[in-house]
Amino acid sequence: MSSGQLRTLPVEYLWDGLVLKDDIFNYTGAVLLLPKGETITRAKLEKLMGFYGDNKNIMVYEDTYLEIMSDEHVPLEIRQKVTENQVGYTRLHKDIGTLFSSPDYEYWLNGEKMEPLIQQVAGKLEDFDPITILSCINFPRPMDEELQRHSLNVAFLNGMQAEWLNLPKEEVNTLVLAGLLHDIGKTMIPEEILNAPRRLTEDEMKIIRMHPVYSDELLQGKFDDNVRLAARHHHEKLDGMGYPDGIAEDDIGMYARITAISDIYDAMVSARSYKGARLPLDVFDMLYEEEFGRLDRSLVMSFLKNMREKYTNKQVVMSNGRRGRILFIPLNDADHPIIRQDDEIRQTDDEWYCREIISIF
Numbered sequence: 001m002s003s004g005q006l007r008t009l010p011v012e013y014l015w016d017g018l019v020l021k022d023d024i025f026n027y028t029g030a031v032l033l034l035p036k037g038e039t040i041t042r043a044k045l046e047k048l049m050g051f052y053g054d055n056k057n058i059m060v061y062e063d064t065y066l067e068i069m070s071d072e073h074v075p076l077e078i079r080q081k082v083t084e085n086q087v088g089y090t091r092l093h094k095d096i097g098t099l100f101s102s103p104d105y106e107y108w109l110n111g112e113k114m115e116p117l118i119q120q121v122a123g124k125l126e127d128f129d130p131i132t133i134l135s136c137i138n139f140p141r142p143m144d145e146e147l148q149r150h151s152l153n154v155a156f157l158n159g160m161q162a163e164w165l166n167l168p169k170e171e172v173n174t175l176v177l178a179g180l181l182h183d184i185g186k187t188m189i190p191e192e193i194l195n196a197p198r199r200l201t202e203d204e205m206k207i208i209r210m211h212p213v214y215s216d217e218l219l220q221g222k223f224d225d226n227v228r229l230a231a232r233h234h235h236e237k238l239d240g241m242g243y244p245d246g247i248a249e250d251d252i253g254m255y256a257r258i259t260a261i262s263d264i265y266d267a268m269v270s271a272r273s274y275k276g277a278r279l280p281l282d283v284f285d286m287l288y289e290e291e292f293g294r295l296d297r298s299l300v301m302s303f304l305k306n307m308r309e310k311y312t313n314k315q316v317v318m319s320n321g322r323r324g325r326i327l328f329i330p331l332n333d334a335d336h337p338i339i340r341q342d343d344e345i346r347q348t349d350d351e352w353y354c355r356e357i358i359s360i361f
């Protein structure tokens with residue numbers, strides 16, 4: 001039965017041979033183009049649409065929308081773009097990129113210019129399911145957008161962590177700001193070093209490792225001092241093996257500890273693995289094991305507990321192309337969740353694993 005709202009879809013997302021489970025309409029929703037049960041050919045549809053103007057969109061019911069958008073006929077990149085646009089993520093990272101590329105720091109590195117960005121990030125955290133925001137975060141990005149996307153991602157992740165810790169609104173906002181600006185010192189580093197598509201030399205590594213110091217210098221006296229300290233200390237480790245100061249334990253403040261987790265999560269999830277895009281679930285174990293003794297344990301546990309909760313019950317596409325649902329994510333074996341597929345319940349393994357988490361909303 002047809003139900004729910006009509007949603008807009010570009011006609012190029014449909015494919016030849018798709019059998020319609022529901023009616024599809026023209027871009028205004030007023031004219032029935034093809035009835036349920038018909039088999040689509042794009043040519044047939046485009047011809048029909050020609051009668052109703054140049055708009056290349058159609059309207060379909062919610063269920064059909066979800067079905068089409070989660071089908072592998074629609075490339076992951078396209079789905080990603082749609083989600084990023086709908087969340088407003090694209091706009092936000094472009095705005096950040098524009099600000100960061102301006103050499104006039106006095107003009108934009110101030111409360112007046114940063115406040116709308118903080119409000120927008122905080123607003124998205126209220127409006128969207130964290131999984132939808134995480135699906136924007138968990139995606140490969142072009143090198144020239146790395147800094148703006150990473151800054152936005154760390155802002156979102158800082159905001160999520162702050163909310164999960166029940167911090168007051170004001171602190172949530174300060175942590176979002178710390179996320180946006182923690183790597184701002186990277187704008188002082190020559191691009192050919194920052195975006196070098198090769199292994200860096202020892203000297204170049206030294207230059208890169210100066211970025212928290214530059215962030216500190218740029219942020220002096222401009223915002224809440226916690227923002228500056230989070231930026232300076234986000235690469236410090238509790239065991240004293242971090243940089244730039246090599247401080248340890250209590251010398252690393254809470255804002256820096258939270259920002260460090262967001263920073264590492266984003267770096268881990270954006271790195272490619274042999275299977276292609278890395279799923280967030282694969283990263284949970286790395287965060288749990290590899291950073292033992294280096295990141296704040298209780299903050300990591302809060303992060304993982306909440307992440308596991310958010311991903312539980314989400315729909316996934318399995319390696320055999322069929323859909324399932326995450327029933328349970330083991331704490332110390334998160335990349336082998338328990339999945340329900342039709343009537344079967346079993347744990348994933350190397351042959352049967354989650355290929356994708358469906359996050360279309």
Ligand SMILES: [Fe+2]
Pocket residue numbers: 182183211234235263
């Ligand atoms: Fe950094």
